[in-house]
Amino acid sequence: xxxxxxxxxxxxxxxxxxxxxxxxxxxxxxxxxxxxxxxxxxxxxxxxxxxxxxxxxxxxxxxxxxxxxxxxxxxxxxxxxxxxxxxxxxxxxxxxxxxxxxxxxxxxxxxxxxxxxxxxxxxxxxxxxxxxxxxxxxxxxxxxxxxxxxxxxxxxxxxxxxxxxxxxxxxxxxxxxxxxxxxxxxxxxxxxxxxxxxxxxxxxxxxxxxxxxxxxxxxxxxxxxxxxxxxxxxxxxxxxxxxxxxxxxxxxxxxxxxxxxxxxxxxxxxxxxxxxxxxxxxxxxxxxxxxxxxxxxxxxxxxxxxxxxxxxxxxxxxxxxxxxxxxxxxxxxxxxxxxxxxxxxxxxxxxxxxxxxxxxxxxxxxxxxxxxxxxxxxxxxxxxxxxxxxxxxxxxxxxxxxxxxxxxxxxxxxxxxxxxxxxxxxxxxxxxxxxxxxxxxxxxxxxxxxxxxxxxxxxxxxxxxxxxxxxxxxxxxxxxxxxxxxxxxxxxxxxxxxxxxxxxxxxxxxxxxxxxxxxxxxxxxxxxxxxxxxxxxxxxxxxxxxxxxxxxxxxxxxxxxx
Numbered sequence: 001x002x003x004x005x006x007x008x009x010x011x012x013x014x015x016x017x018x019x020x021x022x023x024x025x026x027x028x029x030x031x032x033x034x035x036x037x038x039x040x041x042x043x044x045x046x047x048x049x050x051x052x053x054x055x056x057x058x059x060x061x062x063x064x065x066x067x068x069x070x071x072x073x074x075x076x077x078x079x080x081x082x083x084x085x086x087x088x089x090x091x092x093x094x095x096x097x098x099x100x101x102x103x104x105x106x107x108x109x110x111x112x113x114x115x116x117x118x119x120x121x122x123x124x125x126x127x128x129x130x131x132x133x134x135x136x137x138x139x140x141x142x143x144x145x146x147x148x149x150x151x152x153x154x155x156x157x158x159x160x161x162x163x164x165x166x167x168x169x170x171x172x173x174x175x176x177x178x179x180x181x182x183x184x185x186x187x188x189x190x191x192x193x194x195x196x197x198x199x200x201x202x203x204x205x206x207x208x209x210x211x212x213x214x215x216x217x218x219x220x221x222x223x224x225x226x227x228x229x230x231x232x233x234x235x236x237x238x239x240x241x242x243x244x245x246x247x248x249x250x251x252x253x254x255x256x257x258x259x260x261x262x263x264x265x266x267x268x269x270x271x272x273x274x275x276x277x278x279x280x281x282x283x284x285x286x287x288x289x290x291x292x293x294x295x296x297x298x299x300x301x302x303x304x305x306x307x308x309x310x311x312x313x314x315x316x317x318x319x320x321x322x323x324x325x326x327x328x329x330x331x332x333x334x335x336x337x338x339x340x341x342x343x344x345x346x347x348x349x350x351x352x353x354x355x356x357x358x359x360x361x362x363x364x365x366x367x368x369x370x371x372x373x374x375x376x377x378x379x380x381x382x383x384x385x386x387x388x389x390x391x392x393x394x395x396x397x398x399x400x401x402x403x404x405x406x407x408x409x410x411x412x413x414x415x416x417x418x419x420x421x422x423x424x425x426x427x428x429x430x431x432x433x434x435x436x437x438x439x440x441x442x443x444x445x446x447x448x449x450x451x452x453x454x455x456x457x458x459x460x461x462x463x464x465x466x467x468x469x470x471x472x473x474x475x476x477x478x479x480x481x482x483x484x485x486x487x488x489x490x491x492x493x494x495x496x497x498x499x500x501x502x503x504x505x506x507x508x509x510x511x512x513x514x515x516x517x518x519x520x521x522x523x524x525x526x527x528x529x530x531x532x533x534x535x536x537x538x539x540x541x542x543x544x545x546x547x548x549x550x551x552x553x554x555x556x557x558x559x560x561x562x
Contacts, residue, residue, distance in 0.1 A: 019193045020336065022200040036142045039189055042196050043182045047074065052199075052212075052248070056224035061427050065235045071246040072220060073178035084172045091157035091170075106258040111155035118151075125306040125314055136187045140164065143186065155187070184251045194335035202338045205359040206350055214345045215338045220248040228436035231425040237439070244274035263304040266311075268295060271322045278455075279462045280345070281480075285472035286322065294319035308333040320374065328370055340366045343469075346462045347395045355388060364388075387468045390476060394464040397485050401457045401492040405433040405450060413499045416444025449495040456488035 019038075024031050027041040045051045054075050055064075069076040086094060095103045106112055110129070117129045133152070140146035145164050160179045162170040164186060170176070177183070185192025199212035212218045223229050223245040232238045247253040253274070254265045264270055272283040286292045298318055306315030308327055317324070326337045342363045343351055354360065364384055371380035408414050409432030414421070420443040421430075428436055430445065433453045437446035446454070464482055467475025475481055 018332070018334075019190070020197045020201050020339075023193065023197040026200045034142060035139055035189055036144075038193060039139070039143060039185065042185065042189075042193055045199075046180075046182050046185075046196065052218050052221035056221060056230075058224060058227065058230035058427055061230040062232075062235065062238070065239065067236075067239050068242075069178065071239060071242045072249050074180050074249065077178040079173050079176035082172045085169045087169050088156055088158045088166070091161075095157065102258050106156075109259040109261070111258075111260065114152050114154055125303055125310065128307055135190065139187060139189045145186070160184075178250075180249055181251050191335050197336045198338045201336060202341060204344075205357050206354050208348065208350045208354075209344055214341075216247040216335075218248055219245040227427045227429075228434075228439060231428045231436065232439055233425065262307075266304050266308065266321065266323045267299075268292070268322050275322070279459045280466060281463055281475075282322075282466050282470055285467045285470035285475045288475060289471040291319045291321075291471060295321060325370055328373075329366060330369065339363075340370070342367075343391065343465060346458075347391050347465050349395065349399060352392050352395055383471075390468045390482075391465050394461045394482060394485055397489050398457045398461040401453055401489045402433050404492055404496050405453055408432065408449070408496060408499060413503055414444070414447040414449065415499075416447065421445045449492055452488060452491055452495070457485060457492065460485035460488055 019031075021031070027038070027045070029037055029041060047053050055072075064072075064076050069078060084094075092103065092106075110117060114133060117126070117133050120127045120130055137146060137150075137152060140152075141148060146152070158166045158170060160183060161177055162175045181192060181195070185196075196217055198215035198217035202209075202213065202215055203211050213222050220242060223241050229238055229241055244253070252260070254270055255261065256264060256270075268283060268286060274280075275282040276284060287296065302311070302317045303315040306317075308324055309332075311317040311324055326340075327333045327335070329336070329339045340363050342355070342360050351360075355364075368377065368380045368384055371383065375383075405414075409417070412418055414432070422442045422445055423430055424436060424440055424442070424445065428434075428440070433450050434446075435454065435458075437450050438454045460481060463480045464476045464485060467473075467481050477483070
C-alpha cells in the first residue's frame, strides 16, 4: 500500500521531471519497482569507489588535511573525541549555546516544523510541498524507517547527524556522522535520483569527457582524478578546488545549511560562489545580461517560494534564472542539470569538430526549446547558431597560440628549458602550455609565455564561451573574451618571434666562432672587439624591444581558478 501511494504521488505531478530511463536501465531496475530497491541501488553506487566515490586513483600522491573531512565526509570525517551523550531535544538545547547561528537557521527551516507544511491551504504557492512531504514519509515507510501510520513532525539534529528517527541518546564519539548526499536521499529520494542520473545521461559520443562528467554528481571525482590536483603540495590551496567540487559529496553547496531552503537555492546568488571567477564566470555574465538586469531590478518582487514550473505564471518571474534554464528539460524540471550540456566545461577541438553529430544536435534543439519559452523559435535558433560560431572562432585563436608554444617546447626554445626546467611533481608529466602551470612553478617551469597562455588565452576562451552562452555582449566581444584572447595571441607571437630571433643570433655567433681561427671570447684585436660589439649591440636591441613592449596587466578580479 505504501509503495502504491508513492508511485501515485510520483506520477501525480506532470511537470516534475521523471527519473530518466537511463538510470533504471543502468541500475537494472523497473520504473514501477519498490522505492527501497531504487534507494539501495543508488546508495550502493554512490558509495562505491569503482563508481567515483572516495579519494580516487591518485590518492597515493596526496594526503588530506584536517579540513578535508568537511569537503569529503564519507572518506575523512571522524567524530569529535568528546564523548557527549544526548537525546533529540538535548542536541538543540546544547547547540543553542555552542552554535547559535546554526541552531537559529534550523529553527527557521521547514525541517524544524513540518506541521506548517501539513497545514498549507491550496491557494498557497507552497502547497505542492504537502505532496512532497507525503512522498518523503512514503519513502521512509518503504525503507522500514517509519511505521505505516506514523508521521514526521520535524527533522532535527539527530535525524541527519546520527540516524533518522533515532530513539534515545546518541554519543558524539560513537554515533556522530557528517551527512552526505545519500543521507539526504533517504528522505529526498526523487531529488537524489535525479541528481545521480547525471552519471547516466552524459555519455559523450566521441569520448570527449569520461562518462557522467562534467556534472554535479561526479564533480569531486573529476577533481581528485586530476594529476595537477594530486601533485599540488600546498594542500590548503587544493582544498579551494574541492570546496566547490564537493556537490557530489553533500547537498549544502546549493541548499545552504541549516535552512536548506529551496527558495534560496532558486536565486542566482546561490550558484555564484562556484560559478564565478576567471575560468567560469557564468554568474558575472548572467548579471550583466539583460536577463540578469531584469532580475536585479525586479527580482525582489518575485515569489521565490513558487516552484520552478510555476515561476512565471504564479511567481511573477519575468526573466530566466540559472535554475529556470538549467533545471528544465523538455518542459519538466529536476536536479539533473546536464541533459542539455554540449560544450562541457570548456571548448575543445574534439567537441567543435563533432557538433554535427546527432547527439549534439538533439541537445541544441533542447536548448532552442528552452529559449523559445520566452523568445521566438527563429530568434532562439539564430542566437544558438551565432553562439556556436563565436565559440569556434575563439577556439581557433586559442589553439593557434597553444600550437606556437608546443613548437617552442619541441624546439627547446622556451626560456631556461635546457638549463632550469625541473620536472613537475608526480604524477604530472611535463608538457607545453599545460593546465598545471597555473598552479605549480619551479625554476623556469613554467616559462612566462606558458603562463600567458594558461592564465590568458585559455581563460579568455572560456570567458568568451561563458559570456556568449549567458548573453553578455561585452563579455564575449570587447571587455573580455575575444579582445583579450586576441591580445594574448599577440603576446604569444611576440614571445615566439623574440625567442627565434635570439636563437638565430646565437647560431650565427656559434657559426662565426667555428669558422674563425680565434674565439670571439678572446678579444685581443680591434677586429675581434668590433665583431663581438656588433653582435652584443644586436642582442641589446632585441632585449630592449622586449622591455618596451606593453606588458599585459591582470586586474584584481583575476582571481585564481579552481
